[in-house]
Amino acid sequence: xxxxxxxxxxxxxxxxxxxxxxxxxxxxxxxxxxxxxxxxxxxxxxxxxxxxxxxxxxxxxxxxxxxxxxxxxxxxxxxxxxxxxxxxxxxxxxxxxxxxxxxxxxxxxxxxxxxxxxxxxxxxxxxxxxxxxxxxxxxxxxxxxxxxxxxxxxxxxxxxxxxxxxxxxxxxxxxxxxxxxxxxxxxxxxxxxxxxxxxxxxxxxxxxxxxxxxxxxxxxxxxxxxxxxxxxxxxxxxxxxxxxxxxxxxxxxxxxxxxxxxxxxxxxxxxxxxxxxxxxxxxxxxxxxxxxxxxxxxxxxxxxxxxxxxxxxxxxxxxxxxxxxxxxxxxxxxxxxxxxxxxxxxxxxxxxxxxxxxxxxxxxxxxxxxxxxxxxxxxxxxxxxxxxx
Amino acid sequence: xxxxxxxxxxxxxxxxxxxxxxxxxxxxxxxxxxxxxxxxxxxxxxxxxxxxxxxxxxxxxxxxxxxxxxxxxxxxxxxxxxxxxxxxxxxxxxxxxxxxxxxxxxxxxxxxxxxxxxxxxxxxxxxxxxxxxxxxxxxxxxxxxxxxxxxxxxxxxxxxxxxxxxxxxxxxxxxxxxxxxxxxxxxxxxxxxxxxxxxxxxxxxxxxxxxxxxxxxxxxxxxxxxxxxxxxxxxxxxxxxxxxxxxxxxxxxxxxxxxxxxxxxxxxxxxxxxxxxxxxxxxxxxxxxxxxxxxxxxxxxxxxxxxxxxxxxxxxxxxxxxxxxxxxxxxxxxxxxxxxxxxxxxxxxxxxxxxx
Numbered sequence: 001x002x003x004x005x006x007x008x009x010x011x012x013x014x015x016x017x018x019x020x021x022x023x024x025x026x027x028x029x030x031x032x033x034x035x036x037x038x039x040x041x042x043x044x045x046x047x048x049x050x051x052x053x054x055x056x057x058x059x060x061x062x063x064x065x066x067x068x069x070x071x072x073x074x075x076x077x078x079x080x081x082x083x084x085x086x087x088x089x090x091x092x093x094x095x096x097x098x099x100x101x102x103x104x105x106x107x108x109x110x111x112x113x114x115x116x117x118x119x120x121x122x123x124x125x126x127x128x129x130x131x132x133x134x135x136x137x138x139x140x141x142x143x144x145x146x147x148x149x150x151x152x153x154x155x156x157x158x159x160x161x162x163x164x165x166x167x168x169x170x171x172x173x174x175x176x177x178x179x180x181x182x183x184x185x186x187x188x189x190x191x192x193x194x195x196x197x198x199x200x201x202x203x204x205x206x207x208x209x210x211x212x213x214x215x216x217x218x219x220x221x222x223x224x225x226x227x228x229x230x231x232x233x234x235x236x237x238x239x240x241x242x243x244x245x246x247x248x249x250x251x252x253x254x255x256x257x258x259x260x261x262x263x264x265x266x267x268x269x270x271x272x273x274x275x276x277x278x279x280x281x282x283x284x285x286x287x288x289x290x291x292x293x294x295x296x297x298x299x300x301x302x303x304x305x306x307x308x309x310x311x312x313x314x315x316x317x318x319x320x321x322x323x324x325x326x327x328x329x330x331x332x333x334x335x336x337x338x339x340x341x342x343x344x345x346x347x348x349x350x351x352x353x354x355x356x357x358x359x360x361x362x363x364x365x366x367x368x369x370x371x372x373x374x375x376x377x378x379x380x381x382x383x384x385x386x387x388x389x
Numbered sequence: 390x391x392x393x394x395x396x397x398x399x400x401x402x403x404x405x406x407x408x409x410x411x412x413x414x415x416x417x418x419x420x421x422x423x424x425x426x427x428x429x430x431x432x433x434x435x436x437x438x439x440x441x442x443x444x445x446x447x448x449x450x451x452x453x454x455x456x457x458x459x460x461x462x463x464x465x466x467x468x469x470x471x472x473x474x475x476x477x478x479x480x481x482x483x484x485x486x487x488x489x490x491x492x493x494x495x496x497x498x499x500x501x502x503x504x505x506x507x508x509x510x511x512x513x514x515x516x517x518x519x520x521x522x523x524x525x526x527x528x529x530x531x532x533x534x535x536x537x538x539x540x541x542x543x544x545x546x547x548x549x550x551x552x553x554x555x556x557x558x559x560x561x562x563x564x565x566x567x568x569x570x571x572x573x574x575x576x577x578x579x580x581x582x583x584x585x586x587x588x589x590x591x592x593x594x595x596x597x598x599x600x601x602x603x604x605x606x607x608x609x610x611x612x613x614x615x616x617x618x619x620x621x622x623x624x625x626x627x628x629x630x631x632x633x634x635x636x637x638x639x640x641x642x643x644x645x646x647x648x649x650x651x652x653x654x655x656x657x658x659x660x661x662x663x664x665x666x667x668x669x670x671x672x673x674x675x676x677x678x679x680x681x682x683x684x685x686x687x688x689x690x691x692x693x694x695x696x697x698x699x700x701x702x703x704x705x706x707x708x709x710x711x712x713x714x715x716x717x718x719x720x721x722x723x724x725x726x727x728x729x730x731x732x733x734x735x736x737x738x739x740x741x742x743x744x745x
Contacts, residue, residue, distance in 0.1 A: 122659040133648065133653070135542070136541055217612020221650075225650070232538070
């Protein structure tokens with residue numbers, strides 16, 4: 001687009017280039033509409049018809065692989081000038097006298113002997129990643145590769161039952177606020193997958209990932225590539241302003257690190273940052289309860305003294321984990337329920353200024369916490385077995 | 390320099406601003422031999438609104454100059470500020486572009502500090518003395534520092550965490566920013582623009598990023614793969630040109646569109662990643678830095694671990710700066726590979742914003 005514009009602006013270019021190029025564009029219009037299959041014979045006929053106009057045909061050909069050819073007149077047509085002619089002769093003489101300088105003419109980079117290997121390596125390295133990621137780092141190719149695994153976990157392993165998907169709007173911003181549990185953040189992935197697979201608009205949920213997970217080697221990177229975003233007010237606000245669906249777990253690391261005996265007792269909801277966000281960005285809060293995730297890694301204790309050397313807050317101790325080694329990382333196949341509750345529109349009631357009222361923010365956060373606790377208790381009452389629902 | 394000093398009138402000139410004529414501007418560029426300085430001067434040479442350009446460096450730029458005067462002034466010298474002020478006052482400079490900064494970390498710590506931090510002090514002193522109308526300073530987004538608490542997009546008002554880093558390279562740049570901010574606060578009638586550029590790549594520029602990405606093997610930290618941001622060299626020059634042409638006060642992030650994970654950048658460039666465990670990477674890089682084998686200070690490993698991506702929204706909104714090359718096109722142009730989008734233009738994106 002830019003190229004044509006500049007060409008058009010240049011008075012020299014238009015007057016001299018337009019004329020030799022004018023004839024060839026005329027015939028194609030009647031030729032191009034028919035099917036592509038019989039374009040070949042017609043093009044040949046056309047070439048025969050236009051036999052005398054050799055230059056115009058040359059000009060239409062794509063640029064040579066080895067840079068512009070020297071025996072073709074330059075597009076500006078200045079070569080007809082005396083100065084250009086002299087320069088040309090000068091150049092050819094110089095080239096003949098100093099043959100080593102002749103290769104400077106080629107603009108194309110010289111092909112290295114290892115070029116082939118390099119190209120193959122590039123292709124290999126790029127095979128399961130995309131060269132375009134969204135601004136928060138979600139890679140569509142990686143997400144597509146992880147999708148079957150999530151589908152297996154969702155359908156077969158945890159047999160997730162989802163309720164109240166109608167409460168999630170088809171478009172526009174919303175804040176899914178859920179309880180957090182399970183030592184490893186499977187619940188975020190399952191909420192994401194539930195909305196993507198079962199919601200009628202198949203929306204993408206962006207879960208906010210707390211620092212512990214986000215900066216955890218490999219795990220954090222994987223979460224980021226499939227759509228996770230580091231939990232901080234700036235990121236959440238940016239996502240909401242873009243009318244995205246954001247999932248937030250206000251319990252944070254305290255939620256993941258609950259001991260088995262504390263299961264399904266919601267911890268303090270941070271400092272109410274999610275309420276501030278909802279008020280500021282005018283986003284409805286969708287309280288969400290996840291049941292079943294608490295038992296996948298029943299944590300009986302934490303070891304903190306060893307963890308410091310790994311740069312993590314604690315090493316979880318489950319009946320299986322440190323003792324059985326990597327097998328201990330396999331989660332228990334519990335039956336899951338995810339319930340989305342009715343949206344809460346705080347902004348309509350308190351306005352965006354409410355975000356500055358600390359006491360109000362804490363009160364509303366507590367209100368949401370109680371609401372989710374009620375939903376969890378309701379689900380737990382109807383559940384008969386941890387493994388079979 | 391002695392010759393210059395002789396021509397300066399002995400009596401102190403009246404402190405008054407030279408008459409500013411928007412069609413006859415005089416621009417001084419420090420660091421004229423550097424890529425940013427030289428390319429900017431080439432642009433100004435072509436622009437008729439600029440009457441004269443003063444190129445200040447210790448080495449003479451190598452391109453043909455018609456309205457550019459070269460002045461050899463060493464910013465690390467103790468009286469550099471007086472020399473600068475004398476030249477600027479004599480020529481009636483209205484705009485100063487301060488681009489005399491290092492683009493690659495150096496082991497010569499003391500010299501680097503003299504050039505960047507003290508050199509900036511000299512430039513600011515001379516600006517205050519001659520009361521220039523506008524000052525454009527080159528900074529880099531590394532001043533934000535790679536920190537685990539960084540949001541995905543750092544805005545200009547964000548804290549400059551690079552100051553806490555142990556890298557002289559970054560710390561000096563943060564110190565420069567502080568000095569410039571103080572200057573802007575004290576001299577409200579001078580328009581101070583700070584352009585923080587991301588890592589710049591391109592076919593001609595030479596800096597830390599181009600050297601890093603020219604090697605066949607690149608280190609990675611095991612398990613970490615942060616998003617990275619690049620900017621094309623021509624977009625950097627565009628931004629400087631815009632800031633010199635028009636008046637925008639404040640700090641601006643000059644970044645290209647889009648981000649890519651570090652591993653994807655390496656894969657697109659065909660580099661072989663060398664994953665290093667943490668306990669090995671830090672001592673190794675410290676040893677390589679100490680023995681001067683490798684040119685990246687050990688704490689640059691943070692940039693391979695945590696985010697340091699800046700938000701270009703303010704430059705887009707206020708300056709009207711729109712990068713022509715996104716990250717993918719920048720990488721392709723750096724490699725010299727023709728892509729479907731650039732093939733018809735001989736491997737280069739057509740640059741629409743030439744000049745104004």
